[in-house]
Amino acid sequence: MNRPLYTLPGAATVPEKSGTTANPRAASDAQDAPVAPDASDASNAQTVSQVLAQSQVESVMDELDRDLIGLAPVKQRVRDIAALLVVDKLRMNLGLQAQMPSLHMSFTGNPGTGKTSVAMRMAQILHRLGYVRKGHLVAVTRDDLVGQYIGHTAPKTKEVLKKAMGGVLFIDEAYYLYRPENERDYGQEAIEILLQVMENQRDDLVVILAGYKDRMDTFFQSNPGMSSRVAHHLAFPDYSQDELLHIADQMLASMSYRFGDDARAAFSDYIDRRLRQPHFANARSVRNALDRIRLRQASRLFKQRDRVFTREELTAIEPSDIRASRLFADDAPPTH
Numbered sequence: 001m002n003r004p005l006y007t008l009p010g011a012a013t014v015p016e017k018s019g020t021t022a023n024p025r026a027a028s029d030a031q032d033a034p035v036a037p038d039a040s041d042a043s044n045a046q047t048v049s050q051v052l053a054q055s056q057v058e059s060v061m062d063e064l065d066r067d068l069i070g071l072a073p074v075k076q077r078v079r080d081i082a083a084l085l086v087v088d089k090l091r092m093n094l095g096l097q098a099q100m101p102s103l104h105m106s107f108t109g110n111p112g113t114g115k116t117s118v119a120m121r122m123a124q125i126l127h128r129l130g131y132v133r134k135g136h137l138v139a140v141t142r143d144d145l146v147g148q149y150i151g152h153t154a155p156k157t158k159e160v161l162k163k164a165m166g167g168v169l170f171i172d173e174a175y176y177l178y179r180p181e182n183e184r185d186y187g188q189e190a191i192e193i194l195l196q197v198m199e200n201q202r203d204d205l206v207v208i209l210a211g212y213k214d215r216m217d218t219f220f221q222s223n224p225g226m227s228s229r230v231a232h233h234l235a236f237p238d239y240s241q242d243e244l245l246h247i248a249d250q251m252l253a254s255m256s257y258r259f260g261d262d263a264r265a266a267f268s269d270y271i272d273r274r275l276r277q278p279h280f281a282n283a284r285s286v287r288n289a290l291d292r293i294r295l296r297q298a299s300r301l302f303k304q305r306d307r308v309f310t311r312e313e314l315t316a317i318e319p320s321d322i323r324a325s326r327l328f329a330d331d332a333p334p335t336h
Contacts, residue, residue: 045093051086057128064121068114069250070243077234078122085129100203102231103131106220108213109236112282115210116170118234123168126206133166133204140169142176145190153186157193165204174209175219191223198229239282244271247283251290252317260316266323267293273327289325296321 045051052058061082064075081103088101103126107115120137127135140160147153161169171177177187198207209216209226213235220227239247245268252258259267270289274280281288297317301309 045090048086048090051089051129055128055130057082057086057125060121060124060128064118068117069246070239071114071118071236074114074118074234074236077232078118078125081122081232082125082129085125085131089129100131102202102229103206104198104202104230105206105208105232105234106216106230107208107210107234107236108216110212110238110282112284112286113236113238114283115236116172118236119168119170119208119210122208123206126168132168132206136164136167138164138167138169139172141172142187142190145171146177146185146187148186150186153189154193157190161193161197161205165201168206168208170208170210173211173215175211175215178219178222180222191226195225195229198226241268241271241275244282244286248286248290251287255290255294257290257294257315257317260318262319263317263322266319267317270322270325270327277327292325293317293321296324 045054061075061079064078068075084101105122107119109115116137116139119139123132123137124135126132138160144160145153145157147156177191179185179187194207197205209219209230211219220230245264248267248271249259249264267289271286274285274289294317300318300321301314
């Protein structure tokens, strides 16, 4: 194990609740990681089955398959990484390897493709296999790391790193850290601190950099030191229309709603139209659309003040709740 040249004071003793995020914007996507068995239980494992049984890491991968629609290449890559770590565990048990593998990652794709959700599952997998001390994820953006004035960036970056130690640091839109066109920008200072910690304390922190693929490619080309420290690159594809429909079903069910008669077909029509509009954000746009649809359903029911509603009526989304969207303005008068 390399001796760190750059050490965060108190980094190993900072208490951190699983699922904590340093960025309030990402807080809604975070969740508590389930309590994992002691990773040391796998220290004497001699087979893959023994490591899986003792770490219970396979249950996390099963949750990934069950809870996230689509993303087949991403899920396969996560399983490949998990397989590498399991086999590395067997090798270490036989004294074949003592060096910590590089686990820093890059997640590229459009908004709403599940990057934060997969990062949370990855944190759990790494924790259960004993590669990080905790299972928490700290999600941040440039604003959480870079200060506006001289002397502000280093303390901000170190504080975030201290919170993330023992877990996973997820940096969304990481390319905004690098702004060469602005000579007075302090993002480069944050990058230099990150580089040192990623190299010298990689046995206590995994960093995941995320963002649009083309911008991330430019970021890595401009920062070869960062590129050389990232071992795993995962590309997140956009969801198909059928997958977006399944995501809508899943989201509605989690909120105790459902599509009524012909409403699912209406929402499929909505998605088809929305995909042709700018700034589509995959699952995030579906969630936003469902929020507006629920508002229309509530307004429809609110007008019937003296009616005793059934459970089915309170949970059903009707086609009119969907077709009132401005996307259907050519077919029906808009209501907002």
